[in-house]
């Protein structure tokens with residue numbers, strides 16, 4: 584999966600230098616070392632290229648990072664988060680560059696992981712956007728046990744808990760939003776375009792759509808209106824959205840085509856919204872336009888004002904496609920998560936032991 588935790592990693596990595604080149608592994612390598620990827624390499628490359636802190640992408644990057652690879656792309660350093668990345672045989676895939684002092688580290692984003700997202704999809708949980716009061720007051724057995732079920736999914740048993748993978752709630756802060764934003768007002772002559780939707784699990788369909796919208800005019804300012812969780816759940820039903828509004832906000836903000844995000848946008852677009860943002864055109868993509876709660880077309884006003892256009896993304900990808908892929912691979916994903924936790928726990932303990940030994944050694948040196 585590619586989620587805003589990855590975007591935050593790339594944001595931090597970019598701050599460590601002046602140019603960021605991202606190596607994307609092949610599907611075969613990921614299957615061998617981590618378990619089956621949700622997106623193909625081609626899809627992952629597209630998503631990574633859409634992230635605003637990325638300058639260049641290298642396909643089929645080797646899993647074991649080599650000095651020759653860094654030299655080939657003229658890189659001073661290789662950067663990775665402060666969790667350990669291991670190969671199938673338990674070797675740290677960054678050991679060579681660490682030993683050569685060509686390695687830099689950034690902080691892993693807590694509160695988001697592929698494991699948690701996959702868990703939400705597999706277990707049809709809604710608790711990531713329902714309030715605890717909703718859940719407490721609900722008598723439904725499903726509601727009561729949702730969070731516990733996701734927790735259990737990520738651990739599978741109580742004896743293995745990785746400090747990196749697993750479920751803990753993402754906590755949105757104003758700082759994070761500021762870090763993800765590129766504050767800029769529309770410039771004179773910019774066409775102001777407004778698009779709206781769920782943008783759940785921000786995927787290649789959204790990117791294709793936003794790319795096409797971005798290409799509509801030479802000078803453009805794209806505002807994305809994100810529907811609230813309650814609204815998305817009204818028209819999509821089931822356990823949607825998979826990502827809550829806070830999470831969807833960061834995913835969309837990390838996209839290079841997006842200038843501004845409305846966090847909790849109205850479903851029906853009225854004159855007030857159009858004049859508030861000075862919108863030149865409202866654009867919708869390839870998906871069906873679903874009626875509002877009154878059974879009416881949410882785009883009636885912009886259509887009447889001749890400020891509405893359909894821009895086909897040419898992509899069939901949707902949130903459902905991602906969930907179907909995960910369900911089809913369910914057993915493999917569960918095995919992957921379990922194996923990953925065990926490996927990470929062992930690596931974490933070994934690292935802690937190594938640090939403790941090092942401290943003991945330095946204390947001994949100081950004393951002698």
Ligand code: C5P
Nearest residue numbers: 780781782788792867868869870896898
């Ligand atoms: O489905 P969602 O509300 O997330 O879509 C947001 C916008 O992206 C909509 O305009 C939708 O039509 C567009 N989209 C698209 N092609 C896709 C998926 C979404 O044009 N494959």
